[in-house]
Amino acid sequence: MAPRLRSLSSFRRQRGIALLTALLLVSLATVAVVAMTASQQLGIRRLENTLRSDQAWQYALGGELWARGILARDYKDDGQERVDDLSEEWAIRLPPLPIEGGEIAGALVDLQGLFNLNNLETPPQERQGEPPPTPWLDLFRRLLRLLEMDERIAEAVQDWIDTDTVPRFPGGAEDGDYFDRKPPYRAGNGPLADVSELRTVAGIDAEGYARLQAVVTTLPEKGVRINVNTAPALVIQALDDAIDASAATELVRRREKKTYVKVDDFIQELESIVGEDLKDPEGVKSLIAVNSHYFQVDSQVILDRARLRLLGLLHRDDEGRIRIVRRWRELF
Numbered sequence: 001m002a003p004r005l006r007s008l009s010s011f012r013r014q015r016g017i018a019l020l021t022a023l024l025l026v027s028l029a030t031v032a033v034v035a036m037t038a039s040q041q042l043g044i045r046r047l048e049n050t051l052r053s054d055q056a057w058q059y060a061l062g063g064e065l066w067a068r069g070i071l072a073r074d075y076k077d078d079g080q081e082r083v084d085d086l087s088e089e090w091a092i093r094l095p096p097l098p099i100e101g102g103e104i105a106g107a108l109v110d111l112q113g114l115f116n117l118n119n120l121e122t123p124p125q126e127r128q129g130e131p132p133p134t135p136w137l138d139l140f141r142r143l144l145r146l147l148e149m150d151e152r153i154a155e156a157v158q159d160w161i162d163t164d165t166v167p168r169f170p171g172g173a174e175d176g177d178y179f180d181r182k183p184p185y186r187a188g189n190g191p192l193a194d195v196s197e198l199r200t201v202a203g204i205d206a207e208g209y210a211r212l213q214a215v216v217t218t219l220p221e222k223g224v225r226i227n228v229n230t231a232p233a234l235v236i237q238a239l240d241d242a243i244d245a246s247a248a249t250e251l252v253r254r255r256e257k258k259t260y261v262k263v264d265d266f267i268q269e270l271e272s273i274v275g276e277d278l279k280d281p282e283g284v285k286s287l288i289a290v291n292s293h294y295f296q297v298d299s300q301v302i303l304d305r306a307r308l309r310l311l312g313l314l315h316r317d318d319e320g321r322i323r324i325v326r327r328w329r330e331l332f
């Protein structure tokens with residue numbers, strides 16, 4: 001009896017092990033299926049995201065195309081009288097437009113209403129000393145004063161742009177000043193590519209940068225004049241010592257009633273407000289324009305989970321040809 005009993009219990013044990021093995025196999029297979037499905041879902045999600053980003057990019061490019069169209073139409077409408085002011089179609093900010101799965105918003109900004117920092121470029125210096133001030137340097141110094149910032153920052157920006165290593169006086173800063181920083185770096189030695197570069201220039205902290213951001217720009221040429229039909233009051237005030245805050249506000253108020261069609265119209269109004277105080281009307285005239293060549297297009301697209309902000313610098317020449325100078329993305 002005893003061997004039979006043993007074999008029966010051994011049979012039961014074996015059956016138990018087989019059952020356990022089967023269960024284990026089933027659970028392993030389940031884990032594998034779940035893992036495969038999860039990875040498949042991830043793949044689908046990834047594909048979906050890529051597709052959405054691609055679509056958002058195409059929509060944003062569409063926004064750029066819209067901007068080019070508006071600028072081309074404006075050129076045609078202007079005819080012989082090349083004037084750009086804030087009552088024109090390009091200056092109207094588009095409310096967000098619904099698109100399938102999201103929305104798109106766009107805006108055009110005249111960058112010539114702002115002071116172009118690359119106007120500060122001068123030939124390299126051979127010796128230390130104060131180089132002769134240019135009208136653009138005077139304007140930038142006034143702008144810094146109006147922003148309640150140290151006007152010696154003007155020389156630091158000039159040194160950042162110039163290709164020499166001789167610091168200007170009194171506020172200059174060259175490689176020597178930047179080597180001491182942690183981490184060390186060198187001066188730019190070329191035109192500024194973006195306003196954000198100012199954060200690396202000596203004397204400009206986060207607060208100063210925030211103030212400057214509203215009134216300066218970086219364009220790929222120097223000597224770009226300020227459009228008095230679009231410039232904020234502060235930039236107009238910085239044109240000449242004779243213009244105080246109330247005169248600048250009055251000049252802005254008058255352009256809202258009647259656009260400055262010629263540079264002389266602005267000078268005439270300016271003289272009627274400040275009178276004898278204006279010592280150098282020709283000097284002011286050399287800094288201003290009534291139209292613009294540089295605009296920034298800003299397209300913002302939301303598409304499901306994808307968000308894209310595409311900015312572009314557009315140049316419109318005197319023949320009305322429009323080209324994209326550069327394009328960059330920003331978070332929003």
Ligand SMILES: [Ca+2]
Binds near residue numbers: 074082
């Ligand atoms: Ca126009």
Ligand SMILES: [Ca+2]
Binds near residue numbers: 165
């Ligand atoms: Ca220098």
